[in-house]
Amino acid sequence: MLRTLPALILALALASAPVHAQSAPDDPAASVPQTWQMLDYLAADYAGAVKHGEVVSASEYDEMREFARHARNRVQALPTSPATPALREQADTLVALIDAKASEADVARAAHALTDGLLQAYPIPTAPSKAPDLAHGAAVYQAQCALCHGATGHGDGPAGLQLSPRPIDFTNAARADQRSALSLYEVITQGVAGTPMASYAQTLSSDERWSLAYYVGTLAYPEAASQGEQAWHGDARARGAIASPNELARARVSSLADTIGVTQARLVVGYLRAHPQAVHEALAGLPLARTRVADSVDAYRKGKTEEARQLALSAYLDGVEPVEAQLDARDAALRARIETAMGAYRTALSQPAAGDAVATQSHDVDQLLAQAQLLLAAGAASPTTTFIGALTILVREGLEALLVVVALLAFLRKADRHDATRYVHAGWILALLAGAATWAVASYAISISGASRELTEGLSSLFAAGVLLAVGLWMHQKSIGGRWQSYLKAKMATALDRKSAWFVFGLTFISVYREVFETILFYTALWNEGQGQWLLAGIVVGSIILGLIAWILLRTSQRLPLGLFFSLSSLVIALLAIVLTGNGVAALQEAGWTAVTVAPVPSIDVLGVYPTWQSLLAQLAVALMLALGFAYNRWRASAS
Template sequence: MRTNRICQLLALFVLLALMIGIPCTSFADAAPPATTDPAASVPQTWQMLDYLAADYAGAVKHGEVVSTSEYAEMQEFARHTRERVLALPPSAATPVLRQQADVLIALIDAKAAEGDVARQAHLLADSLLQAYPIPTAPSRTPALARGADVYQAQCAACHGASGHGDGPAGVALSPRPIDFTDPSRADQRSALSLYEVITQGVPDTAMASYAGTLSADDRWSLAYYVGTFAYPRAAAQGEQAWHRSEKARGAITSASELARARVASLAEAMDTDQARLVLGYLRAHPQAVHEALAGIPLARARLAGSVAAYRKGATEQARQLALSAYLDGVEPVEAQLDARDTALRSRIETAMGAYRTALSQGGDADAAQAQADGVDGLLAEAQSLLAETAAGPMTTFLGALTILVREGLEALLVVVALLAFLRKAERHDATRYVHAGWVLALVAGAATWAVARYAIAISGASRELTEGLSSLFAAAVLLGVGLWMHQKSIGGRWQSYLKARMATALDRRSAWFVFGLTFISVYREVFETILFYTALWSEDQGLWMLAGLVVGALVLVLVAWLLLRTSRRLPLGLFFSLSSVVIAVLAIVLTGKGVAALQEAGWTGVTIAPVPSIDLLGIYPTWQSLLAQLAVALMLAIGFAVNRWRARAI
C-alpha cells in the first residue's frame, strides 16, 4: 500500500513538472557539485548565458510572454547560472557575480525588455571570464577557406548550403536548425558563441558536439565562417568601414576581443549597419585586426574607446584604455618620435598622463572629452610628422647617435666618478668591481635585447616600471653616496679617510656595493637604449643606425677619457667636493626620471605644473616629479648643512 502511494506521489510530481514546462533534458539537467572545476564549468555557464541573451527575445516581446515554455526555460537558465556561479571556487569577484546573477533573474522575472536582458546576460558572461579566465581566442588565425570546406562537409545537410537552415536533413528536424543569415539573432552572437556551440553541442536538439570530430583550429575556422553569413555586404564594403572607424579599431584590438565581439555591443559606439559591416569584414579577414592597428593610430583608437567607456560610466575600463593608448600605441614608436620632435613626444606623455589622472578622479564627461580632444590633437600631429618624415639615412644616424649619448651620459658619470675616487684612494684593486659591473650590465642588456626580439615582446608597462624602479633605486643610493662624499670633503676628513683605506683591503660589503651601484646605473640606461634601437631597426636603416651607435660610443669614450684625466689633476679636497655635487645632481635627475616612468606606467597620477620639460635634467611638467625632486634636494641640502655643522663642532 505504501509503495502504491509513493508511486502515486512520484507520478503526480512528474505531471506537475510537465505542466509547468520543465524540460526532460537541458543545459541544467544536473546541478553542479559543491565546488566545480572552472575549466569545465565556466565554458558551459558562459554558453548558457550567451544562449539566454540570444533567445530571450523569442520568449518575451514588449513585456509580454509570447512563449510560455521558452519563458520558463529562460527563468530556469538564469537561476541555474546563479547556482553554477556560486559553485565555482570562491574569489574576490564572487560577490559581484552573485549580484549580477540576481539582477539577471530579477529582469527576467519582471519580463524586462529584450535589450536589457541581453546586456545583463553578456555583462555577467564577461565578468565570469574575467574572474575565471579560460581561452577565448584561437591559437592561430582562423582559415576561412578551411571553415567553408568543413561547413559543406559537416553542416550544410542541416543548415543549408548558404546557412538559411533549410538543408535537406534539417527540414524534418524539430526544432529546425538555426538560420545563420538572420541578422537580428546573429547580432547577439560572437565567434566565441558559435565556437562553444560547435564544441559542446546544444541539448534537446540535433546539434551534437564536434569536440571529438573536429580539431580546435577547424572549429574556430568554422565558427568564423558561419559568423559571416548574416552580413553579405561586408565583403564589398566592410574594409572601408573598418579603416575609417577609429571607434571600431579602438574596440577590437586583439584576437580575443574579435572572438568575443558582437554587433550588439559594437552598435553602442556606432550605428548598427556600420557595426555589421565591420564585424562581417573582420570575421572574413581576422588577420586585419593585427595589420591595421599599430603605433599612433592604435593610440588614437584606444583614446576614442576610453572616452566612449567613460561616458557609459565604465571608469576603470576608460582608464585602462587610456593607459593602453600610451603603452601600446605611443611608447613603441617613442624612439622614432624622439628623433624628430622631442618636445612633441614630451607634451604627449604629459597630456596623456593628465588625462588618465582626470579619469581616476571622476568628473564631467564633457570635460574628459575636451581633454581627450586635446590629446588626440597632439597624436594627430605626431602621426602626420611620422608619416611625412619617413626615416632617411641621416635621420636614423642622428637618432642612434643622440639616443646613445643622451642615455649613456648618466651612467658614464657614475662609472667615472667611482673609478676616479678609487684611483684617488689608490685602491686600484677595487676598480675591477666597477669594470665587472658595467661589463655585466652590457651583457645583461644584450640578453634583454635577445629575449625581447626572439622570445617575448616586452610590454610598455614592464619597460616603464623597470626604468622607474631602477632609477629610484639608483637615486636613493646616489643620495647616500653624495652625502658621504660631501662629509669627507670638508674639515680635512678626506685625508684621514684615505690613510685608513690605503692601510686595509677592500672589504666584501664595499666591493659588492661598488659592483651593484655600477651594474644598476649602467643596466638602466642599456635597457632603455636597446629598446629604442629595436624600434629604430624596424625602419630598415640598419647600417646607418650602426654607424650612429659606433660614433656615439666613441663620443662617450672621449668624454670618459677627458673626465678621468681632469679628475687626476684635481686636488683631493676639491675632487671630493665636485664629486659630491655631481652625484647629488644625478640623484635629483634620476628621481625625476623615475617618477616620470612610473607615471607613464600608470602607477601614479599626473598633475600638470607650469614648467618646461628638460629631459636631460629629469625635469618634467608634473607636480609629482617636481615635488619628488624637491624632496631629494631638501634632503641633500639638510645633509650638507649637518656635515658642515659637525665639521665646525669638532
Template sequence: MPFRLVAVMLTCAAAMFCAVSHAEPEPPSGEVAWRLLDYLAVDYPSAVVDGAVVDPAEYAEMQEFSVSVRTLLTELPPTPGQTDLIVQADGLIEAIDRKALATEVAGRAHQLATDLLAAYPVPLAPTRPPDLALGASLYAENCAACHGATGLGDGPGSQGLDPAPIAFADMARARQRSLFGLYQVIGQGLDGTSMGSYAHLSSDDRWALAFYVGGFAFDTTAAEQGERLWSDRQDVRSMIPRLEDLVQTTPDALTARIGEEDATRLVAYLRRHPEAVIQSRMTLSIAREKLAQSLARYEAGDLNGARDLALAAYLDGVEPVEPILATRDRALLARIEEAMGGLRASIAAREPVSEVRAQADRIGLLFDAAERILTPQQGSRVSSFAGAFMILLREGLEALLIVVAMIAFLRKADRPDVLPYVHGGWISALAAGVLTWAAATSLITVSGASREVTEGIGSLLAAIVLISVGIWMHGKGQSQAWQAYIHEKLSSALSKRSAWFLFSLAFVVVYREVFETILFYVALWSQGAHMAILTGAAAAILTLSLIGWALLNYSKRLPLSQFFSYSAILIAGLAVVLAGKGVAALQEAGLLNIHPVSGVPRIELLGLYGSWEGLIAQTLTLAVIVIGFLMNSRRAVSRHGGA
C-alpha cells in the first residue's frame, strides 16, 4: 500500500465530514504544485529502486503528479521566472520516465519547489514561535483518533482507511519532511485520502500542529543533546537564524552540513523549542556575518557592497537586540553604534584596508562583550525593573515637557476650551503607537531602517515646529508693559486652526516616542520577570506624573513674562536636542553620511552623537533660535522706547 502525499494525514473520518460540511476554496495552484513536488521527493524511492520499478501503482502516481505539476505551472500568472520553472518541470518528468535514481529526482523536485516559492511567494513561516501546548491540544482533538496518541498511525479510527494514516513517528519519513510541508498539507488536505483540509483553523493553529507532529520522531534525549549543541556552537546557530529557515529545513538537508547525529539532535531540540531561534538573534550572529561580508567586499574593491553590508550589519544584526542591550548596558550599546558608524565613515572615505579591518576587529570585541551581557543568565528582576523604569522615563520625559508647556500656556491664556485638542493629540499618539506596533508585528514587517527613518523624520519635524513655537513664546515675554496686550491677544489668536496645530504638535512629539518604547518593552517582556517590568513601568508613570504635576503648579506661580521666557528656553533647547537625534537616526538608516568629529563626546541626552552632520544641524537650529530671540529683543526695545 503506497504512502500518500506530503507529510501529514492529520485526520480520519472526522476530516471527511469536515471537508463535506465546510466547502473550502481551491488552494492556489502554486501551493498545490509545491505540495506535489514535496511528495515526489519523499515517496519516489518507494516506487523506483536502482532504476527498477518496485511498486507499479506508486510509480504511475509519480508520473501522474509530475505531469500535474507542469500543468499547474502553466496556469500560474505570468512572471519572468515562469518559463524556467516549466523547463525544470519537463526535466523532472523526463527523469521519472527514465527511472532515474532517487537522489536525482529528489534534487530536481526540491530545486523546483525552491524556485517556485521564489517566483510565487507564499507565507513561509509563522510570525511568532508556535505554541506547542496548543499544538498538542489540537492534535488530541482533531488527529489522534487516526494518527494515534503517539503519532504511530494506529489510532482507533485508522481501521479500514486506504491509504493508512501517516505514522509521524517514522524516522525515515521524518528525516525528509519539512515543517513547511506539514503546514501546507494541514491547510490544503490530501486528495484521494481521508485527510481533509484544515484551512478553517487559523494560521497560528496550523503552525502549532505542524511543529507538534513534526516532533514525534525525535526523542527527549536527542532534544537535550541538541540544546547543548545549539548553545555551544555559533556556526550551528548561524545555519538557522530565522523561523523561516527552521520550517524549511529537513534533517536530511542538515546532515550534509553537520552530520546525521548532530542534525537529528538539532532538529529534535528546535522543533520542541522554536523560541530558541528568536532568542539566538541575541547572539549578534547576523551582525557578525554581515560585518565579515562587508570586510570581504571592501578588500575586493567593492565599495558600494561593503557600505551596504556594513549598514545591514547594524540594521539587521544590532538593532533587533538594541532594546535588551540598552536596558542592561546602554554605554556599551552607544560604543557599538559609534564604532559601526565610524566603520561606515571609513568605508566611505576609502581608508586603507588594514584600518577598516582593525575597526571591524574592534567591533567584534564589542560584540563579544554584548553577547555576554545578552545571555539569559544576565537578566534579573532588578535589571528588568530598572530597564522598564528607565526606558519609559527617558522616552517620556521630552514629550512630557512639551505637552506640559502647552497645557500651562493654555491655562495662562485662559483658554481651557482648547485643552481637549492637546489631550486629544497625545492620547491619539498613544493609540496610534500601539496600532503601529500591532501592524508591524502581525501584518507587515517594519525594518530597522524604516523605524530609524520614522524616528528621524519625526524628530526633525518636531524640531522645526518647536523652533517657531520657542521664538514666538520668547517674543511674548519681552516687555512688562505689553503683558495686558499679550493677555488680550492670546484669546483672539487661538483660532480653530491654532487648536488643531496644538493637537498636531502633541501628536508628533508623543508618537515619536511611543513606538520605540513599545518595542523596548516587548523585548523586555520576552525575557520574563513580567511583574518586575510592570512594576518598573508603573514607577516610571508615577514619576512622570509627579514631574508633570510639579511643573504645572510651578508655572501657575510664574508671572506671565517669566513663564513665556522659561518656556521659550525649554522648547528651544528641546528643538536643538531633537535636531541632533533626527540626524543621528537618519544616519543609522543610511540616508545621511557620517563624518565623525574627534574629541566631541557622545551625549544622547543632549542630542550629541559626535558627527559633523549632527553638529551642523544643531548649530543651525541654535543659530535660528538666537537670531529669532535677538529680533524679539530689538522689537521689544523699540516698542518700549516708542512708548
C-alpha cells in the first residue's frame, strides 16, 4: 500500500525512510503487537522461502531466519510472567525449525502457537470497537492502496510493478488462508520493516484501518459473496468456532479448516469479513453452549484435554450463564440440573482415560441443554412467570443479607449503642448504590462475563462465611453463663469506638452487595423479556415482603431476653455461614475454579445445598467447626 505519488519516487522514499518507530522492548503494549505481527508475517511468507525442505529463495530464507531470531530476542526481553518459560521454549523451537528447513505447515503452526501464547500472556486489544464498515474500507483501499496492489488486489498496480519486493497479491488464497483480519490490521498499522510497506498509524484512524483490513481480507474469497451466507448459517460448528468479534478478528482459514474443511472455511471466513455484524446476530445462549460442548468432545478425543476443558467452561459461562435468569424463572430445577451436569462434565474432562464417561456425560448435558432450549424457544415468559420470578429472586437473594443486617442492628440496640447503627445503615445503603453502579456499568460500559460474576459471588460468599463463622462463635460464647452481662458492662462502651465500627460496616456492605450484584444481573436479563411492568411489580412486592420480615424480626428481638437473643443470633449467624459456604463453593465450581463430583442429594438453593461433594464437604467442615466451637464454649463456661 502506497500513497498516490509517482511510483519510482515514492518507492525510493519509502525504502530509505524508517518504517515505524521501535518501542522499548519492555513495553508489552507496544512490543507485543510488533512481535505478533512479525511472527504472523513469517508464518505466511515462509512458504515462499522453503519448499519440501529445499530453499527456493535464498533472500527470503535469510529474511525468515532473521525475523525468527528477532522475534525470539523480543520475547526474551518481555517482562517476566508465568508463561515466560513456555514462550521462550516456543521461540527456540521456531528458530530451530526454520534452521532445519522444516515444512511450511510445521513452521506456520509453531509461529501461530507462539502468537497465541503471546496474546494470552500479554493481553492487548485484538478486535475493532465496532463492526467495520466494508464500503468505507473499499474506498480507502482505492485511494491509498490500489496504486501498488492493484484495483482488484492482484499486486499489479502501476507503482507496484516497479517495486522490489513486489506488493502482496491479496487474491492468493493459499497465502490468505494463513492471515487473519488482525494480521492485516497490524501490517497496516505498523508497516513491514525492509519493504516499501509503510505504517498508516498516523494517516488512518483505527476504525479506518480495521475497515480496510476486513475489506482486504475478502479479496481472496470471491465465492463467499454468493455462497458464504448459507455456509455460515448452515454450519453450527463454524458458528461455534467464531462466536465473538475477538474470535472473528483472529480467525484464519488454516485453523478453521481442521474443523470444517478448507472450502467451507473459506466461504465462512470470507462471508464474515464482508458481514462482520453477522457474528453478533448468530450464536448466543444455549445453541452456543451445545456447540461448545460438542467441540470439547472432539478436542478431548484428539488428546487436547486443556482445550476441551476450556471449551466446556465456555459452554457454561458464555452459553448458559447469560440466559440463567430466564431459565430460572421458568424451571429452576432444570437450571440446577444443568449446572450440576456441566460441572461434572468438566471434571470428567480433566481425568485421564475417561473416554466413555466423557461421551456419556456430554450426551446427558446436551439433552438437558436441548430441553432448556425448547423451553426458552416457546417465547417470552408470561406476565405471571415474570412476576413470580422477580418476586422469588428478590426474596431468596435478599433474605440472607437481611438476616445479617437485622442481627447487627438488633445486637447494637440491645447493647444500647444506637450511635453505631449508622455504620450498618451506611453499609447497606452504599451496597445498594454500588449495585446500581454495577447495573449501569454492565448495561452501558462493559459486559460482565460469567466468570467474573461467579468469581465475585463465590469469593465474597466465602469471605462473608468466614466472618460470620467467627461472629457466630463469639456470640455463642457471650450467651453462656451470663457472660453477655459482663461483656456489655466491660467492653461494649469502647468496642465500637475503635476498629469494630468499620468491621460492622464492612460486613454489612459485603453481605448486601454480593446479593445485590447477583440480583441486578438477574433482573437485567429478565428485563429483556419484554415484561417490564410485571418485573417491577415483582420487585415492589418482594421489597414489601422483605421490609415486613425485617420489621417482625426487629420487633421480636427487642422483646427477647439478652441471653436468649445472643443464643438465637449465634444460631442464625451460624446457619448463614453454612449457607454462604455452599453458595461460595458452588459459584467457584461454575467459574471452573473447583472440581465437581456429583452427590446423591437434592439441590436446595435457599439453604445453599447443592448436589456436589465439594460443596457438601465444605459445609460439613464449617458445621463441624461450629459444633466444636459451641462445645468448647460450653466446656469453658462450666469449668469456670
